[in-house]
Amino acid sequence: MAFPATRMRRLRRTAVLRDLVRETRLEAADLVLPLFVEAGLDPAHPRRPIEAMPGVERLSISEAVSEAGEAAALGLPAVLLFGIPADKDAEGSGAWDDEGVVQLATRAIKDAHPDLLVITDVCLCEYTDHGHCGLLRSDGTVDNDSSVELLARTAVSQARAGADLVAPSDMMDGRVGAIRTALDDEGLGDVPIMAYSAKFASAFYGPFREAAGSTPAFGDRRAYQMDPGNGDEAVREALLDVQEGADLVMVKPALPYLDIVRRIKEATNLPVAAYNVSGEYAMLKSAAEAGRIDERSAVLEALTSIRRAGADIVITYHAKDAARWLA
Ligand code: PBG
Numbered sequence: 001m002a003f004p005a006t007r008m009r010r011l012r013r014t015a016v017l018r019d020l021v022r023e024t025r026l027e028a029a030d031l032v033l034p035l036f037v038e039a040g041l042d043p044a045h046p047r048r049p050i051e052a053m054p055g056v057e058r059l060s061i062s063e064a065v066s067e068a069g070e071a072a073a074l075g076l077p078a079v080l081l082f083g084i085p086a087d088k089d090a091e092g093s094g095a096w097d098d099e100g101v102v103q104l105a106t107r108a109i110k111d112a113h114p115d116l117l118v119i120t121d122v123c124l125c126e127y128t129d130h131g132h133c134g135l136l137r138s139d140g141t142v143d144n145d146s147s148v149e150l151l152a153r154t155a156v157s158q159a160r161a162g163a164d165l166v167a168p169s170d171m172m173d174g175r176v177g178a179i180r181t182a183l184d185d186e187g188l189g190d191v192p193i194m195a196y197s198a199k200f201a202s203a204f205y206g207p208f209r210e211a212a213g214s215t216p217a218f219g220d221r222r223a224y225q226m227d228p229g230n231g232d233e234a235v236r237e238a239l240l241d242v243q244e245g246a247d248l249v250m251v252k253p254a255l256p257y258l259d260i261v262r263r264i265k266e267a268t269n270l271p272v273a274a275y276n277v278s279g280e281y282a283m284l285k286s287a288a289e290a291g292r293i294d295e296r297s298a299v300l301e302a303l304t305s306i307r308r309a310g311a312d313i314v315i316t317y318h319a320k321d322a323a324r325w326l327a
Contacts, residue, residue: 001016005046009277011117012112013109014134015281016108021207022295023206023308024304024307024308025307026303026304026307026322026326027075027326028074028075028076028319028322028323028326028327029075029076029077030307030312030313030314031076031077031313031314031316031319031322031323032076032077032078032079032080032119032273032304032313032314032316032319033071033076033078033079033080033315033316033317033319033320034079034080034081034082034316034317035059035064035066035067035080035081035082035105035107035160036050036056036057036063036082036084036211036212037058037059037060037061037081037082037083037084037101037102038058038060038083038084038101039057039085039086039094039100039101040086040323041058041059041060043060045059046059046060046062046063047059047063050207050210050211051210052206052207052210052211052282053207053210053211053277053278053281053282053285053317054282054285054289055285055317055321056211056281056317058211059086059197060117061101061208062104062108063158064081064108064109065105065109065112068078068109068112068113068116068118069112069113069116069257070320071319071323072115072116074320074323074324074327075323075327076116076162076319076320076323077116077117077232078117078118078119078165078298079109079116079117079118079119080119080120080121080127080315081102081105081106081109081118081119081121081163082102082121082141082166082167082211082212083095083100083101083102083105083121083126083127083279084101084126084212084213085097085100085101085126085127086101087159088127088128088129088213088325089127089128089129090128090129090130090135090136090148091124091128091132091135092124092125092126092127092128092150092242093117093132094127095122095123095124095126095127095150095151095154095157096153096154096156096157096306097148097157098157098161102120102121102158103157103158103160103161104161104163106118106120106161106162106163107161107261109308110162116162116164116167116270117163117164118162119163119164119165119167119194120155120163120165120166120167120168121167121169121232122149122151122154122155122158122167122169122170122175122179123151123154123168123169123170124147124150125170125212125214125216126212126213126214129217130216130217130218131209131213131214131215131216131217132216132219132221133147133169133171133172133221133224134146134147134150134170134171134172134224134248135147135150137157139178139220139302140218141223142172142223142224143198144172144173145172145174147170147172147175148172148173148174148175148178149164149178150295151168151170151172151175151178151179152175152178152179152181153182154244155168155179155182155183155193155220156182156183157175158186159186159191160186160188163191164191164247165192165193165194165247166179166183166191166192166193166194166248167193167194167195168193168194168195168196169194169199169252170196170224170257170307171199171221171224171225171226172224172272174244176193176241176244176245176246177196177243177244177245179193180193180244180245192247192248192250193245193246194247194248194249194250194273195238195246195247195248195249195250195259196250196252196275197234197237197238197240197241197246197249197251197264198226198237198238198249198250198252198257198260199233199250199252200226200228200234200252200253200263201220201221201225201226201227201258202221202225202228202252202253202256202277202279203279204253204256204277204278204279204280204302205253205277205278205279206224206278206279206282207278207279207281207282208277208278208279209271211278223326225296228256228285229261231259231260231326234251234257235263235264235267238259238264238267238268239267239268242268242270243252243269246270246325247266247270247271248269248270248271248272248273249264249268249270249272249273250272250273250274250275250315251273251311252271252273252274252277253275253276253277253280254274254275254276254280254306254311254314255271255276255280255305255306257274258305258306259309260308261274261306261309261310261311262309262310264310265295265309265310265311271313272310272311272312272313273311273312273313273314273315274306274311274313274314275293275315275316276302276306276314276315276316276317278301278317280302281316281318283319284285284298284299284302284318295321295326296321299321299322299325300317300322300325300326303316303318303322314321
């Protein structure tokens with residue numbers, strides 16, 4: 001029945017009615033907070049601000065433990081750890097060092113806050129001196145299969161340190177299967193893989209690269225990360241990761257790729273995570289700081305839209321603020 005019998009505004013009349021019929025809810029329990037843990041920070045200055053990401057800092061291990069405690073107290077289920085090692089080399093050996101910064105931070109966080117989930121980023125770019133996500137051949141291209149071996153070694157080392165989930169973000173082919181096999185062989189068959197399945201070569205990672213010191217020394221990542229124009233290919237990537245044993249799949253960035261979130265949710269029926277990346281964060285923070293937008297309502301609207309698109313989990317630097325606003 002059309003107007004005047006049907007009046008859509010009837011259910012919008014009061015806050016309680018709107019709440020009753022709201023289709024998508026946002027809760028602290030849906031949000032994951034990324035943390036940057038840096039090795040060898042001067043104990044007198046254990047937090048280093050990241051200029052392009054106001055409110056986000058690189059943390060010493062003990063500061064990461066207290067930040068994790070704050071996250072848990074706010075009702076966030078998980079943190080996602082990125083490491084900045086003291087030294088970088090051609091192979092990114094800090095990534096699979098059992099005493100590496102992420103491994104040490106994982107142990108310390110799990111000791112202090114056993115119920116908080118620790119997810120570890122599995123990639124080489126924060127650990128390589130050239131900033132690429134895998135091993136380089138002499139011609140400067142990234143070699144897939146030798147990189148996969150090192151990524152699997154990294155995941156095993158992180159899982160042995162106590163990581164609850166491992167999250168490969170490198171975009172090498174076959175890494176999910178290799179990581180699954182390596183974990184199973186080491187008796188770590190219970191550790192799930194959250195695969196960055198559709199990770200696009202995006203300008204929105206800019207601030208992260210400042211934070212992690214992982215800007216490629218030459219070239220770009222377009223020979224391994226996805227072309228922003230491709231949706232069918234993103235679905236294929238996700239389905240391949242499912243075949244290889246991914247337990248959760250991820251789309252990244254989030255806001256410019258909400259159609260991909262929806263398609264991957266429908267194609268896989270797996271839990272889907274979307275990563276609201278550094279550039280998305282920086283945009284809202286900058287606009288809010290300039291007084292051009294109301295931060296709280298813009299952030300909650302953006303995060304809700306990611307959930308509405310089909311994401312079960314939203315990884316976001318806004319997680320602590322959002323949890324406070326939603327409490
Ligand atoms: C790579 C990685 C990146 C991000 C997460 N994992 C950067 C990249 O691919 O250059 C970006 C996250 C963000 O921008 O917030 N290990």
